[in-house]
Structures are given as C-alpha cells and as structure tokens.
Amino acid sequence: xxxxxxxxxxxxxxxxxxxxxxxxxxxxxxxxxxxxxxxxxxxxxxxxxxxxxxxxxxxxxxxxxxxxxxxxxxxxxxxxxxxxxxxxxxxxxxxxxxxxxxxxxxxxxxxxxxxxxxxxxxxxxxxxxxxxxxxxxxxxxxxxxxxxxxxxxxxxxxxxxxxxxxxxxxxxxxxxxxxxxxxxxxxxxxxxxxxxxxxxxxxxxx
Numbered sequence: 001x002x003x004x005x006x007x008x009x010x011x012x013x014x015x016x017x018x019x020x021x022x023x024x025x026x027x028x029x030x031x032x033x034x035x036x037x038x039x040x041x042x043x044x045x046x047x048x049x050x051x052x053x054x055x056x057x058x059x060x061x062x063x064x065x066x067x068x069x070x071x072x073x074x075x076x077x078x079x080x081x082x083x084x085x086x087x088x089x090x091x092x093x094x095x096x097x098x099x100x101x102x103x104x105x106x107x108x109x110x111x112x113x114x115x116x117x118x119x120x121x122x123x124x125x126x127x128x129x130x131x132x133x134x135x136x137x138x139x140x141x142x143x144x145x146x147x148x149x150x151x152x153x154x155x156x157x158x159x160x161x162x163x164x165x166x167x168x169x170x171x172x173x174x175x176x177x178x179x180x181x182x183x184x185x186x187x188x189x190x191x192x193x194x195x196x197x198x199x200x201x202x203x204x205x206x
Contacts (some may be wrong), residue, residue, distance in 0.1 A: 007077060015070035022066055026059045029078055032151045032168065033085050034060055037163065039118045040089055045096045046115075054092060056153040058085040078169075118166060123147050126205055127166045149199040157192040160185060 013021035022101065033152060037051040061084050062069075069080055093112045114122075123146035150158060156178065163169045175182045197205050 011066075011070055011077065015067050022063055025066075025077075026062055026081075029081050030055060030059065032078065033081060037085060037089060038080055039114075039121075039162070040086075040112050041115065041116070042093055042097070042112055043115050044072050045093055048096060048172060049092055054085060054088050057088055061088075075176045076173060079173050082177065114162060118162075119147055121148065122162060123167055126161070126193075145200055146196065146205075149196045152199070153192055153195060156180075157188050157195070160188045162193050164189060 007025060010021045010025035010028075014025050029166045033055045034051050037054045041049065041051060058081065062081055074080065075083065088180075089112060120143055123143045126140060126146060150161070153161070156159060159178065163174045169177070172184045173186050177184070180188075193205065
C-alpha cells in the first residue's frame with residue numbers, strides 16, 4: 001500500500017500533466033491490483049488470461065482518466081483503480097465463458113464469483129496459526145468446515161472477509177468499495193468472524 005502523502009503529492013503533479021508522476025503513482029498499486037485479479041480470476045479463464053494483462057489495461061485506462069479523477073475524487077485512489085480492474089475482469093469472464101449455460105452467465109452478471117482455490121486460501125488465512133487442528137480433524141477437514149461456514153455468511157459479510165484477508169484492503173478502502181461506513185465494515189467483520197467461530201471448534205480461528 002503506497003504512502004498516502006506521497007500518493008497525494010504524485011496525484012497533484014500527475015493531474016497537472018507530469019507523466020513521470022503519473023507513472024509512479026499508478027505503479028504504487030500494480031501489485032495490489034494483480035493480487036485482486038489473481039484472487040478473483042475463474043479457473044476456466046486463468047489458463048487463457050494473464051492477470052498482468054488485465055492490470056496493464058487497467059493502468060492504461062486509469063492513466064487516461066487520471067485528470068478527471070483528480071478533479072472529482074469519487075473514491076480513494078486504490079478503490080477507484082480497483083473498480084476499473086473489476087469492470088475489466090467482468091468483461092474478461094463474460095468473453096471467455098460466453099459459451100457456458102445461460103444460468104451461469106446470469107450468475108456472473110454481478111461479477112465473478114470467488115474461485116475454489118481462493119475460498120480455500122481464505123480459509124487458510126482465517127485458521128489460527130497456533131491451532132492444532134490435527135487433534136480434532138485433518139487439515140482438509142478443517143478447511144472444509146471453514147469453507148462451509150464462509151458459504152453461509154451473507155454476501156456482504158463474506159466480501160468484507162475477502163477484501164480484508166485476501167486482497168489486503170484497509171477499513172476505509174473496503175467502506176468506499178461497498179458503499180458503507182467504516183464502522184459498518186468493522187461491525188460486519190466482527191460479526192463474520194463470530195459467525196465462523198460459532199460453527200467451528202474452539203481455537204480453530206484467529
């Protein structure tokens with residue numbers, strides 16, 4: 001995550017036409033955007049599409065619209081960049097899964113779902129580092145239980161967990177993306193974790 005003061009300074013220069021500042025500003029967020037795309041990319045598409053290509057297209061579009069962004073500031077910078085990447089990710093999924101059943105396409109109107117590998121990665125992130133799941137069940141069984149508990153969360157609560165623990169967004173960024181207050185983000189995060197703890201053996205979650 002780039003330093004806010006540096007980002008603000010670079011944004012001011014970039015909005016005035018400084019090409020070097022614009023490039024440096026956007027590069028601050030390349031790795032985070034790549035992680036987001038990699039987390040969300042459907043396995044059916046991942047074999048044909050490189051996350052780096054989507055990120056590069058995102059940064060090119062952002063560069064072209066940076067002056068307007070600097071004037072309007074509709075979102076903090078990273079959530080704005082992420083929204084551009086998200087729109088491109090949706091377009092890629094629709095293009096490459098166009099031959100799938102109509103019901104599958106309808107499910108993806110709101111955007112790609114979370115691939116199985118990313119769900120398991122989220123489960124691994126949430127399992128306490130110091131827990132001893134082998135005393136209660138195999139590692140795979142713990143992952144299965146956490147995954148099932150995650151699936152039972154409301155879509156927004158589940159998204160809060162994904163944004164925080166897989167994409168690495170902070171509370172203010174999550175709030176901007178979801179259109180809720182930072183306090184609501186904190187409340188939903190606590191509620192989601194408590195929901196998972198209620199369904200799992202003591203000590204399994206952080």
